[in-house]
Amino acid sequence: MYQHIKVPAEGRKITVNPDYSLTVPDQPIIPFIEGDGTGVDITPVMLKVVDAAVAKAYGGQRKISWMEIYAGEKSTNVYGPDVWLPEETLQAVREYVVSIKGPLTTPVGGGIRSLNVALRQELDLYVCLRPVRWFTGVPSPVREPEKTDMVIFRENSEDIYAGIEYAAGSENAKKLMKFLTEELGVKKIRFPETSGLGIKPVSREGTQRLMRKAIQYAIDNDKPSVTIVHKGNIMKFTEGGFRDWAYELAQQEFGAELIDGGPWCKIKNPKTGRDITIKDSIADAFLQQILLRPAEYSVIATLNLNGDYISDALAAQVGGIGIAPGANMSDSVAMFEATHGTAPKYAGKDYVNPGSLILSAEMMLRHMGWTEAADLIIASMEKAIMSKRVTYDFARLMEGATQVSCSGFGEVIIESM
Numbered sequence: 001m002y003q004h005i006k007v008p009a010e011g012r013k014i015t016v017n018p019d020y021s022l023t024v025p026d027q028p029i030i031p032f033i034e035g036d037g038t039g040v041d042i043t044p045v046m047l048k049v050v051d052a053a054v055a056k057a058y059g060g061q062r063k064i065s066w067m068e069i070y071a072g073e074k075s076t077n078v079y080g081p082d083v084w085l086p087e088e089t090l091q092a093v094r095e096y097v098v099s100i101k102g103p104l105t106t107p108v109g110g111g112i113r114s115l116n117v118a119l120r121q122e123l124d125l126y127v128c129l130r131p132v133r134w135f136t137g138v139p140s141p142v143r144e145p146e147k148t149d150m151v152i153f154r155e156n157s158e159d160i161y162a163g164i165e166y167a168a169g170s171e172n173a174k175k176l177m178k179f180l181t182e183e184l185g186v187k188k189i190r191f192p193e194t195s196g197l198g199i200k201p202v203s204r205e206g207t208q209r210l211m212r213k214a215i216q217y218a219i220d221n222d223k224p225s226v227t228i229v230h231k232g233n234i235m236k237f238t239e240g241g242f243r244d245w246a247y248e249l250a251q252q253e254f255g256a257e258l259i260d261g262g263p264w265c266k267i268k269n270p271k272t273g274r275d276i277t278i279k280d281s282i283a284d285a286f287l288q289q290i291l292l293r294p295a296e297y298s299v300i301a302t303l304n305l306n307g308d309y310i311s312d313a314l315a316a317q318v319g320g321i322g323i324a325p326g327a328n329m330s331d332s333v334a335m336f337e338a339t340h341g342t343a344p345k346y347a348g349k350d351y352v353n354p355g356s357l358i359l360s361a362e363m364m365l366r367h368m369g370w371t372e373a374a375d376l377i378i379a380s381m382e383k384a385i386m387s388k389r390v391t392y393d394f395a396r397l398m399e400g401a402t403q404v405s406c407s408g409f410g411e412v413i414i415e416s417m
């Protein structure tokens with residue numbers, strides 16, 4: 001079976017039904033990746049908090065059998081020097097359907113390509129879902145953080161993240177440059193000899209499967225709008241294509257009707273009868289509007305790079321990246337992870353906020369239909385924040401706070417259950 005993954009003796013697999021709903025046993029086996037950097041701090045705390053919430057919510061009737069799988073630096077220790085993402089890790093994520101991961105390091109410039117992106121691409125986890133909302137008591141740089149309540153649907157499989165890039169001066173860059181200049185008549189590359197080149201694939205299928213999920217989410221959760229965020233004025237056939245294909249999907253599949261001749265349009269929510277406005281915003285303008293008029297935005301559908309930037313910007317608006325959860329999803333497989341990275345300067349210091357990963361686990365429990373345990377995590381997280389016993393990131397901005405460690409914050413959450 002597996003070479004290094006130890007399958008727990010107790011527990012069963014979660015399975016996917018033909019309609020993509022899940023069958024979740026009372027003792028599911030859930031794979032987790034510890035993660036690099038602060039992964040060693042936050043992942044054990046997340047496991048402890050989830051176990052406590054599940055025990056409290058179901059009195060021993062339900063329990064998670066955690067199964068460690070490997071990626072990143074830990075994988076190179078287990079599998080050998082150059083094995084950053086073993087095939088059996090991908091296999092386990094596919095096979096066990098629901099999993100959770102800590103952050104993984106990606107070097108800047110040279111070195112390995114992102115393992116986080118590789119996981120998303122290999123498993124075709126095409127939706128990066130990142131809800132952003134304020135918790136009462138969290139210090140925020142804006143005056144009315146409660147007005148920020150958005151859910152980002154970031155396209156997770158295309159765009160410049162596809163990794164089609166050639167280093168300046170490399171043979172491939174030269175070949176591509178020759179093709180561009182000689183075959184396509186490109187004359188606008190300012191310094192051809194010293195340019196690195198990247199290619200940005202964006203497709204109708206990729207856009208529309210993402211937009212379908214975003215609209216369905218707005219319907220299921222009675223949200224007032226879906227905003228398509230793009231830079232289609234400049235990148236006409238990639239970001240502009242994204243905008244046009246997203247509107248096209250809204251009209252063709254959801255029967256959206258144009259407002260004042262378009263392109264904005266609206267759908268009547270079949271579940272509530274309320275209107276859902278489908279609109280778009282150019283990314284730079286969007287970034288100032290979310291600060292100045294956040295209440296006007298709800299569900300956001302955007303491309304990979306925009307979604308990456310927007311995730312951290314919005315997280316900051318509601319108190320920072322310490323409580324910014326997320327999920328990477330295909331129609332069947334879901335892998336939950338925080339929005340933040342490995343924060344290397346804090347690695348192993350039991351210091352950072354485990355909140356993002358704990359809230360990612362909360363999303364995971366909700367996805368599994370374990371809503372009582374998920375609700376318990378939200379309620380106890382709120383109580384913990386209100387008690388002002390918080391990690392450094394909140395403590396430095398909160399008056400009268402007592403700073404606690406990463407594991408200490410986990411304890412405060414568990415005490416508050």
Ligand SMILES: NC(=O)C1=CN([C@@H]2O[C@H](COP(=O)(O)OP(=O)(O)OC[C@H]3O[C@@H](n4cnc5c(N)ncnc54)[C@H](OP(=O)(O)O)[C@@H]3O)[C@@H](O)[C@H]2O)C=CC1
Pocket residue numbers: 038042102103104105106107116320321322337338339340341342343344352353354355356393
């Ligand atoms: N999905 C993933 O696995 C991701 C991986 N990465 C990778 O992580 C590495 C480091 O990236 P970097 O750009 O420094 O971004 P990080 O998100 O790791 O850290 C940036 C800053 O965010 C704050 N922060 C991060 N995590 C926490 C936390 N748990 N609690 C409180 N504050 C936190 C810290 O702010 P302060 O300094 O103010 O205390 C930190 O210095 C890179 O290799 C990058 O590629 C990045 C993003 C996602």
Ligand SMILES: O=C(O)CCC(=O)C(=O)O
Pocket residue numbers: 104105106114115116117308311339341
């Ligand atoms: O893969 C990485 O290292 C960074 C990814 C990232 O920033 C993100 O997904 O938000």
Ligand SMILES: [Mg+2]
Pocket residue numbers: 308309311312339
């Ligand atoms: Mg990011």
